[in-house]
Amino acid sequence: MSDATTADATTQAAHHDEPTVRQYVEIAGALSVLTLMEFSTYFVEFGWLHIPILLTLMAIKFGLIVGFFMHLKYDTRLYTRLMVTGLVGALTLYGIAFLAIAEVPTLMGS
Amino acid sequence: MRRTPSRSPRRAPRPGRVLRGVGLALLALVLAGCSGAQTMLDPQGPFAEAPDDLFKAVMVVAAVVFVFVQGLIIYTVVRYRRRSDDDELPKQVHGNTRLEIVWTVIPALILAGIAVPTVQQVFALAEEPEGAMTIEVIGHRWWWEYRYPDSGVITANELVIPVDTPIHLEMRAEEAGSADRGVLHSFWVPALAGKQDVFPGRITTLNMQADTTGRFLGQCAEYCGLSHANMRNRAEVLEQDEFDQWVAEQQAPSDVAAAFAELTPEQLEAQEVPEGVDEQVARGHYVFQSNCVACHGQISDTAVASADDFVPRTGPNLTHLLSREEFAGAIFDLYFREDPDDPNSAFTDEVDVELLTSWVRNAPSLKAMRPGDGIGMNSFESLPQDELDAVIAYLLTME
């Protein structure tokens, strides 16, 4: 698969299974298609599925970028854990704060 | 911005008072603080008692744990202290799983025991009690306003409630008549209930009920800026019939106000003196109209029919000023005390006119305020002395 890289002395052993240029371009293509799908939801009504669809597309894009472009798929798990800690921490904490704010009656006027 | 001496000599503790205070405080210590002007240890109604019972139960547990742990520490350091000639190494113990489980599980069980009634109470206290009387509480910088939707009464600083009746407070903060201006306050009468913060633009609620009549103290408990310390409140608990009488009195316009209500607009324009009204008092009315109404509202505003008629205001309603015992955010006594040295002794019938006068003349010198920003009362130093005296005379009719 990786043909262009083998000759180079500086190629890192740990990195040899990283994607090739071609794969990078393919991933970018996938990202473009996903973005186009996201964009299309602006014109099409999916009913109650609308938000879940958008969030799913977003999650896939997120996964592709961090997994391949940021090499999390190939790097040490520690990096993934650091990112997931931040991500899950933010989702949980702000989620709870959001729920707590939502629990009390809203402001009077506004 | 220093307070002028006119306040401090009255309130500053004299040596005798300090000694007396020390004596009282020692007594309070002996009684574990079971009495006191603002204590949270002496609840006077179910909404304060339930948390208090829980607290005291937890304090017993905490005391046991405290004695155990501190005893253990003292025993350990005494028993295992190193003698000077002792070079022998102790046995190198790294841990003991069984012990660790014990002191993980036992505290967890104790806490679980506390958790159950706590959660039950949280939900119970949040419910609006049945048959509750609703009172609106409005936090201003820096005084409390109370509005009684059922009777149309508006008053300030002293929350008057009937005994044995559940009270449901609907609270918010306001400023200069605007419901979404203002800052956070916290309404608190420890004897009757815990505190609840008050917000601009949002309504929070608090339930309370008094089992005994009496006068209970509180003060704003959420930092609200410059004069936060000078925002005090009292709860005056009356027998039901006394309360009904109080409401009736509050609803009735004062005699002077009634007399002025008889005048035609032309007569008012001409600043005429109504029949049966002292001339100086009448003069005071007109001075009040041109200087005070903008913030304190019309004197007759109090007797209104429904909550919709409430006019937002910057200063407290003064129609029945003399029915209150304190003023200016309840930091000053309107009436002299029976014992001038005891700030908690009963009130006499004699109004402290001198203090009231100096307040009207230059309020910002007695209480830190920001009248320039529309928060607090202006100084009326420029008002001629005779007009000032007239206003005071007028105010002294507002029984």
Add this chain to the structure above:
Amino acid sequence: MSAAVEETSLGLDNRKLAMWVFLGSEFMFFGAFITAYLMYLNTTAGGPDGEIFDIVYTSVSSFVLLMSSLTMVLAHHAHEQGDMRRMRMWILATAFQGLVFVGGQAYEFTKFFKEGLVPTASPFASSFFVLTGFHGVHVTVGIIMLLGLWSYSRVGKVKASQPLKTEIIGLYWHFVDVIWVIIFVVVYLIPWG
């Protein structure tokens, strides 16, 4: 990798590890802004609301930023192979796309200003501008870093043997992109109303 890396306890490069540690904390940073935005969706104080967004315009600039991630990763790839000429080309391309995005954002902001959506208009407007504005600041910092990388590699300060430098800047760049992936959906696309 380098001798320095083999010495470390985890066998990781300090700088790359530090970048990941930092990015972990950045999620909390943007999370708070997004929370505030979601909270204030309907708090427009009578001013403009989300209807004002031009989805087509934003989709294009989002796409540009997304593609800058591709050029970024290609730059890193080229650097790993020691092809500094190509690496510099991709870095410039990435920085250029970043500039297009930031320029687009600046244009979008001025348009909003004219239509009455200013940061002082309402909590909704404040949280929108602060969220997207801080993202814009992040992109700008990224562009500065990219241009720095480009010029350093030209003068030999960044060598072909140091693809890690490109990788670390790339991590930051992709992170900024990923945050926009979230913002694009949450702020612009989801019809919350």
Add this chain to the structure above:
Amino acid sequence: MATTTAPPQARSRSVFSRPTALDGFKGYLATTDHKKIGIMYFWSVMLFFFLGGVTAWIIRAQLASAESTLVTEEVYNQAFTLHGLTMVFLVVMPLGAAFFNYLIPLQIGARDVAFPRLNAFSFWTFLFGGLFLYSSVLFNAIPNGGWFGYAPLSTQIPGDNMAFYAVGLQIVGISSLSAAVNFITTILNMRAPGMTFMRMPVFTWMTLVTNFLLLFALPIIAVALFMLNGDVVFGTQFFQPATGGDPVLWQHLFWLFGHPEVYIMILPAMGIVSEVMPTFSRKPLFGYAAMVFAGVAIGFIGFGVWAHHMFTSAVGPVARSAFGLTTMFIAVPTGIKIFNWVFTMWGGKVKFTTAMLFSVGFVSMFTIGGLSGVTHAIVPHDAQQTDTYWIVAHFHYVLFGGALFGLVSGIYYYFPKVTGKLLGEKLGKWHFWTWLLGFNLTFGPMHMSGLLGQPRRTAVLPAELGTDVALYNVLSTAGVAVLTVSASIFLFNLVTSLRSGEASGDDPWDARTLEWMTPSPTPYVNFYEIPEVTARDEFWERKYAEAEDGSLRPVPAGASQDHDPSTSPASADEHGDEFPATAGGTATVDTSGNAKASPDDVALPEDEALAKATPDDHGGDTEHIHMPDPSYWPLIMCVGLLPLGYGLTFANPALLVVGALWLMMGLFGWILEPVAEGDDDDPEPSAAAA
């Protein structure tokens, strides 16, 4: 590879030549040495501690009598706001940082932190942040909205007071965040060979947890402060009820940071106590794994209890219950720690040095704070307690009786390591007993005055309440006087011991962990040779071996596992002044801890940097020891934060531009600075390999 190698970069790229001074004033300004930075943290903290004490005096003098007119409400409000900010952000937190800086590389067997220049940057940013906050005095705009800065009050106070609050804390936050990234990387990645996670000293563990708390909590307050800054200075509407902004959002964001902050302050102290107790009990820490687990658990649960600061706010019953429960159960890991400390002493031979006294004091006082803390979890009654002196008493028992006792214990314990001298024990005991007395006299009575209804943050003690609480307030004020005397004893002790303290030797306490393997004072290079770690209490294991009868016997000098005389503690006194000079290396090191480097030596050809020894290469005296180079850039870059900060405070675009450009210039200078070797830049190995 044709494009690879540019010629070694000439030094001319940098505006300044890389500073070489390691001593004296200049040496401190440019230092990247974690030990010097730790010492600078310490003295800065002493300055701010004095200022915090002054504000405490204003508060206590005013409250000594009812209806006092000693200071105005405005002055009082500024005093308690500044007192809180100073003690939290400029005393307890950075005092912890002082210990991280000095100890972490020593405890994990490293020569420095992962990013020495970033470390210097953190320190200068902290110092400038603190000075920025205090510069509000010059503008008559001392923050006066409380350390918690509740909106919308904080946005409505006229003047720049709360702008100084928002920007000042932001700057201090930048310092802590960069330090957190640095220390997490250091601890994860710079440990000596053999030091697994479960062999790390407990202080290192607690530092790791603390810095993770900082890492995830600081961005939250940063966002909140940006919003507040916007509302105060630039007219945004985040917390303005008039346009629908919700003040509760500020409360959630503030306490989402604010509660982990409590553990950020207490965990380092817990770590220190966990070092001191085993040493003076001559026993290993009881239940190491449980201690570590409890610390991590506290860190986790610490993120889930924030709303217990808001039980009387606009928070519904479900949230009140949930946060009440989490608050209760954070007591469990705390309890585990307390029992483990007691059982560390149990069965030991406890020696009561001043350090040990402070540690025992910590356990005892912290228990009181913990017990009163449990009462806050009784949500219905918390509505009575909150914002009264009961709370003030509680958190001072945690932060003063806890954090500060632990940190002071650390000062006595580590003073010999830093200076080579003992911190006077006799005065130390005076210090401890007056400190304990003064502390309990000040904060003990506050429990009572709180229960009797005295609210916090009130400039005037009402007369009608004064009769009930007068005694307690007088006692509290008297307590501050005792504390002042005590602090003076401490300062006197510190100064006299620095000048003429008794020589301590390298290992005065018969300690257990790696930092004591180095000579005292710690030499510039920390370890002449990076030790190989085989056990949890590595140093202790090297000193004592099990005899045939099962008892422990000291290992004879020279017979330790590590045969190099220069690291062997038993012979540490004998190696004298002749540390083997590095041949052609950057720094020649003598045992007084001063490295001498000549400018010529510093600019090394790059390939020579490759000679850097790997840890397993115990080459002895031919070893090159590469220490990070000093640099002015951290300091220079920090200066740029000041115009930026004042620009954000006064909404001055010119200052903002100046600050931003300055920071950019600083950043580029930082990056372009020539690297002698061994800095956080690549050692350029592949160039030579090719």
